[in-house]
Every structure is written in C-alpha cells, then in structure tokens.
Amino acid sequence: MPKNPFACSECHLILPDDLDQCNRHPSAPVSSDWNGYVIVMDPTRSEIAERLEIDIPGNYALKVNIR
Ligand SMILES: [Zn+2]
Numbered sequence: 001m002p003k004n005p006f007a008c009s010e011c012h013l014i015l016p017d018d019l020d021q022c023n024r025h026p027s028a029p030v031s032s033d034w035n036g037y038v039i040v041m042d043p044t045r046s047e048i049a050e051r052l053e054i055d056i057p058g059n060y061a062l063k064v065n066i067r
Pocket residue numbers: 008009010011012013022023024025028
C-alpha cells in the first residue's frame with residue numbers, strides 16, 4: 001500500500017510528495033494520519049473552505065490527527 005502523503009495540521013493542506021513541511025506553516029506539525037479528502041477549487045465559494053479557513057485552492061484533509 002502506498003504511504004499517505006503528509007498533511008499540515010495548521011491549514012490541512014495535503015503536501016506534495018517532495019515536501020514534508022507546509023510552506024506557509026513551517027513550524028506546524030505534519031501528519032500522514034488524516035481523514036477526508038477535499039479538493040478546493042474556489043475557496044470563496046466553498047462552505048468547507050470557509051469552515052476550515054482555507055483561502056487558497058488546493059487539496060485538503062478534513063481532519064488531521066497529530067499524535
Ligand atoms: Zn499549512
């Protein structure tokens with residue numbers, strides 16, 4: 001089974017394979033233990049984006065579990 005990519009615990013952004021730290025939150029912990037995959041195209045028109053306080057388009061995890 002392929003390994004889950006990391007997600008930022010701060011903005012929930014799912015990081016590309018070559019990144020292990022969020023560009024916008026370099027001090028926030030990342031985790032490969034997350035649930036729910038959301039693609040946000042237009043944050044200004046997405047209820048989920050508003051709830052997660054997402055302001056840039058991208059792929060996000062609904063829930064990020066930090067040990
Ligand atoms: Zn982040």
